[in-house]
Amino acid sequence: MGISNGIAFQDKLSDPPQVNPLYPIGTVRWETDDNGVMGKYEYVQVDDAVLLGQFVANDIAASTDCNKVTPSGTVGQKIRGVALSDITDEYYTWIQTGGHMTGFIEDGTAAGDALTGSASAGSLATTTGAAAENFDGFTAVTANASGVPALREVYRNL
Numbered sequence: 463m464g465i466s467n468g469i470a471f472q473d474k475l476s477d478p479p480q481v482n483p484l485y486p487i488g489t490v491r492w493e494t495d496d497n498g499v500m501g502k503y504e505y506v507q508v509d510d511a512v513l514l515g516q517f518v519a520n521d522i523a524a525s526t527d528c529n530k531v532t533p534s535g536t537v538g539q540k541i542r543g544v545a546l547s548d549i550t551d552e553y554y555t556w557i558q559t560g561g562h563m564t565g566f567i568e569d570g571t572a573a574g575d576a577l578t579g580s581a582s583a584g585s586l587a588t589t590t591g592a593a594a595e596n597f598d599g600f601t602a603v604t605a606n607a608s609g610v611p612a613l614r615e616v617y618r619n620l
Contacts, residue, residue: 469485469489469491471485471491472484475493475503475546475556476546476547478547478555479508479547479549479550479553479554479555480553480554480555481550481552481553481554482554483505483507483554484505484554485505486505487505487506487507487529487554488504488505488506488529489504489505490502490503490504490505490559491503491505491556492620495562499561499562500561500620501558501560501561501562501563501620502558502559502560502561502620503543503546503556503557503558503559504542504543504556504557504559505554505555505556506518506529506530506531506542506543506554506555506556506557507529507530507531507552507553507554508530508531508532508545508549508550508551508552508553508554508555509521509530509531509532509551509552510532510533510551511548511549511550511551512531512532512533512545512548512549512584513533513545513548513549513584514545514546514547514548515544515545515564515565515566515584515613516533516534516544516545516565516566516583516584516585517533517534517541517542517543517544517545517565517566517579517584517585517586517600518531518532518533518534518541518542518543518544518545518557518584519531519532519533519534519535519536519539519540519541519542519579520540520542531543531557533583533584534579534580534583534584534585534586535579535580535581535582535583535584536579536581537578537579537580537581537587538578538579538589539578539579540578540579540598541577541578541579541586541598541600542557542559543557543558543559544557544558544563544564544565544616545557545565545584546558559618560618560619560620561617561618561620562603562615562616562617563615563616563617563618564613564614564615564616565584565585565586565613565614565616566582566584566585566586566611566612566613566614567585567586567587567602567606567611567612567614567616568580568582568585568586568587568588568606568611569606569607569608569609569610569611569612570588570606570607571586571587571588571602571605571606571614572588572602572605573602573603573604573605574601574602575588575589575601575602576588576589576597576600576601577589577597577600577601577602577616578597578598578600580611582611585611586600586602586616588602598618599618599619600616600617600618601616601617601618602614602615602616603615603616603617
């Protein structure tokens with residue numbers, strides 16, 4: 463359980479997503495994982511189901527005030543964070559927005575590559591060309607040469 467901005471969180475980051483909100487959308491918390499590594503997390507509502515390890519972006523079509531997120535799916539798309547579990551459409555939960563995390567990255571990604579959204583739902587790819595303008599600080603820690611998008615280690619500065 464973490465404390466942030468005077469809030470003592472009663473839930474764990476691993477608790478299942480909720481149909482009703484426990485905190486205001488956009489609440490931020492910092493917490494260490496089981497290895498003692500600090501991470502940054504944000505409380506969100508999802509629009510469209512999200513799978514564990516998928517990266518999410520603001521869903522402007524569903525929420526003009528950017529209160530909802532959906533799996534990323536556009537080349538160069540700005541990324542908000544990564545899902546910590548499978549999330550049902552319209553549910554509320556925590557996503558990880560900073561620190562060491564695990565999420566889907568595209569085949570052909572090398573360790574150290576800067577990452578942004580890709581055309582594959584919820585997956586990041588190496589930034590190239592115009593996509594590099596939207597680099598949000600996500601960097602591949604481990605490479606992916608599996609032939610398909612795969613769960614790999616990613617880092618984003620807190």
